[in-house]
Amino acid sequence: MRMQGAAALVTGGSRGLGAALGRALAREGARVVLVARGAAELEAVAQGIRAAGGEAHALAGDVGDPRAASALAGAAAALVGPIDLLVHGASTLGPVPLRLLLDTDAAELERALAVNLVGPFRLTRAVAGGMVLRGRGLVVHVTSDASVVAYPRWGAYGVSKAAFDQLARVWAAELDGTGVRFVSVDPGEMDTRMHAEAVPEADPASLADPALVAERIVALIRGSDTFASGARLEASAMVVS
Amino acid sequence: MIAATWPVGRNGRLLHLDPRAGRFRDTSLAELPVLLRSGDLLVVNDAATLPASLAAVAPAGARVEVRLLGEAGEGRWRAVLFGEGDWRTRTEERPAPPVLRPGDTLELDGLRASIVSVWYPSPRLVDLRFDAEGDALWSALYRLGRPIQYAHLDAGLALSDVQTVYASRPWAAELPSAGRPLSWELLLGLKRRGIALSALTHGAGLSSTGDPVLDRALPLPERYEIPEATVAAVAGARASGGRVVAVGTSVVRALEGCSLRHRGRLVAGRGITDLVIGPGFVPQIVDGLLTGFHEAGSSHLGLLRAFVPPSLLDAAYSHAEAEGYRGHEFGDSSLILAAA
Numbered sequence: 001m002r003m004q005g006a007a008a009l010v011t012g013g014s015r016g017l018g019a020a021l022g023r024a025l026a027r028e029g030a031r032v033v034l035v036a037r038g039a040a041e042l043e044a045v046a047q048g049i050r051a052a053g054g055e056a057h058a059l060a061g062d063v064g065d066p067r068a069a070s071a072l073a074g075a076a077a078a079l080v081g082p083i084d085l086l087v088h089g090a091s092t093l094g095p096v097p098l099r100l101l102l103d104t105d106a107a108e109l110e111r112a113l114a115v116n117l118v119g120p121f122r123l124t125r126a127v128a129g130g131m132v133l134r135g136r137g138l139v140v141h142v143t144s145d146a147s148v149v150a151y152p153r154w155g156a157y158g159v160s161k162a163a164f165d166q167l168a169r170v171w172a173a174e175l176d177g178t179g180v181r182f183v184s185v186d187p188g189e190m191d192t193r194m195h196a197e198a199v200p201e202a203d204p205a206s207l208a209d210p211a212l213v214a215e216r217i218v219a220l221i222r223g224s225d226t227f228a229s230g231a232r233l234e235a236s237a238m239v240v241s
Numbered sequence: 242m243i244a245a246t247w248p249v250g251r252n253g254r255l256l257h258l259d260p261r262a263g264r265f266r267d268t269s270l271a272e273l274p275v276l277l278r279s280g281d282l283l284v285v286n287d288a289a290t291l292p293a294s295l296a297a298v299a300p301a302g303a304r305v306e307v308r309l310l311g312e313a314g315e316g317r318w319r320a321v322l323f324g325e326g327d328w329r330t331r332t333e334e335r336p337a338p339p340v341l342r343p344g345d346t347l348e349l350d351g352l353r354a355s356i357v358s359v360w361y362p363s364p365r366l367v368d369l370r371f372d373a374e375g376d377a378l379w380s381a382l383y384r385l386g387r388p389i390q391y392a393h394l395d396a397g398l399a400l401s402d403v404q405t406v407y408a409s410r411p412w413a414a415e416l417p418s419a420g421r422p423l424s425w426e427l428l429l430g431l432k433r434r435g436i437a438l439s440a441l442t443h444g445a446g447l448s449s450t451g452d453p454v455l456d457r458a459l460p461l462p463e464r465y466e467i468p469e470a471t472v473a474a475v476a477g478a479r480a481s482g483g484r485v486v487a488v489g490t491s492v493v494r495a496l497e498g499c500s501l502r503h504r505g506r507l508v509a510g511r512g513i514t515d516l517v518i519g520p521g522f523v524p525q526i527v528d529g530l531l532t533g534f535h536e537a538g539s540s541h542l543g544l545l546r547a548f549v550p551p552s553l554l555d556a557a558y559s560h561a562e563a564e565g566y567r568g569h570e571f572g573d574s575s576l577i578l579a580a581a
Contacts, residue, residue: 046376057376070400071383074289074411078379082287082409126401129425130409133287133440134470178429 026054094156172230279435292386332451529578
């Protein structure tokens with residue numbers, strides 16, 4: 001897709017991969033709206049992008065909040081126009097330290113599903129209808145290998161991400177031929193706060209820099225017309241063009 | 242007619258009026274794909290509905306409700322002020338707000354608005370400027386605002402209750418309600434049958450204020466934007482003998498208003514229209530109209546009279562009333578279109 005002037009809505013934009021994607025998209029000329037719960041952290045990322053000459057807006061909001069989707073979609077479209085690119089970067093690990101399913105409360109699983117599955121569904125639903133009308137649009141699901149591998153203690157997160165992958169596939173099947181496309185991307189293990197919360201003993205030097213992963217994902221977005229809609233891709237396997 | 246008092250499921254009842262044959266027929270929205278034909282073009286208003294109702298405190302402590310009509314350029318917003326109370330009270334029975342002057346300020350929770358202009362024909366119609374802009378303004382509006390609604394509804398609406406399935410930019414003060422019953426199942430079905438689908442954005446304003454002077458002036462000028470692709474789709478439909486069917490009176494106003502401004506041609510881009518369509522108006526672009534059931538005396542019903550002879554409209558409305566069709570924004574649908 002054409003990045004220059006594209007209206008992009010990125011959740012989880014205050015840190016880690018979401019913030020890096022916001023910066024990388026803005027460098028390509030996209031008009032970026034960042035969403036995250038923490039207003040101060042989010043505003044700092046947006047200011048950094050603007051200082052570098054890009055366009056970025058900050059909307060504080062919790063994608064797990066059922067009332068958030070209409071408000072975020074509306075405010076974002078007011079700021080940058082109808083959304084061309086929606087990136088679901090926000091997610092929660094569920095209870096940390098990570099724990100066995102037998103030690104996980106149902107409410108913790110429900111919260112993981114609310115943020116990682118139902119919230120993104122609501123936001124896509126609020127944005128994708130307009131995309132179908134315009135005959136174009138791309139929705140990116142940031143997923144994880146925990147969606148396909150049954151890692152002990154990653155239950156709440158893994159279950160939500162597995163459903164999230166399937167959500168992208170069903171969206172893609174239903175909107176096939178409309179010009180609105182979906183892709184799931186597994187960014188791999190990155191040096192982020194989320195990863196440190198999940199695996200505190202990991203050596204940061206062994207983890208990928210989210211800025212580099214973001215570059216790979218932006219390259220993928222640029223060439224997204226060449227992938228089958230609904231595909232699930234691994235960022236580490238991608239060649240940066 | 243009985244008002245629908247709550248958002249109900251989509252694909253409801255449809256009354257088809259054929260102005261040429263002088264007939265009407267009970268059917269359902271699910272039949273739309275056979276009422277239209279390949280080559281026809283359906284044009285929708287993709288405006289999302291604003292959280293346009295804001296509670297505010299006027300100078301001297303009076304509580305008011307601000308109903309935003311939309312952005313009026315140069316950082317201004319046009320708005321209608323209501324006295325104390327909320328949607329639960331019929332607008333006609335709401336106390337008048339205090340008369341404000343340019344320079345007066347309204348306090349909202351964490352946001353301030355100053356009055357810039359007070360308009361004819363009612364001092365309740367004002368332009369105001371917020372003390373925030375961009376991200377901060379839009380975040381505040383979505384935090385503080387609620388959808389505009391009226392006393393015929395049973396309970397408070399959520400913002401998601403007043404969006405069409407294709408809502409994009411938040412330009413509409415009130416739900417562009419003709420499109421509310423449309424599902425994507427239906428819309429994609431139309432496309433599969435060769436019926437084209439296009440959009441424009443029209444900033445639909447208030448349907449009623451309860452102020453007789455202001456209500457007589459409705460609809461106020463409204464802004465629209467027609468994309469290049471929609472201009473091309475209209476030209477394509479007309480060139481191939483297809484019909485242009487507007488979804489909602491706002492789409493009729495945008496298309497006919499634009500055409501009138503440009504000597505019968507549609508021109509892509511933004512504009513403002515003050516066109517009021519009524520009996521005797523000869524539509525130049527729109528062949529038919531999917532809409533709801535409108536109240537006697539409303540400007541929406543007046544617009545239908547440009548498409549339907551009075552005797553047919555009156556007979557159809559009497560029939561709809563007798564058959565229990567529901568009116569207002571969450572009600573049933575009517576299609577005004579000569580049979581294929």
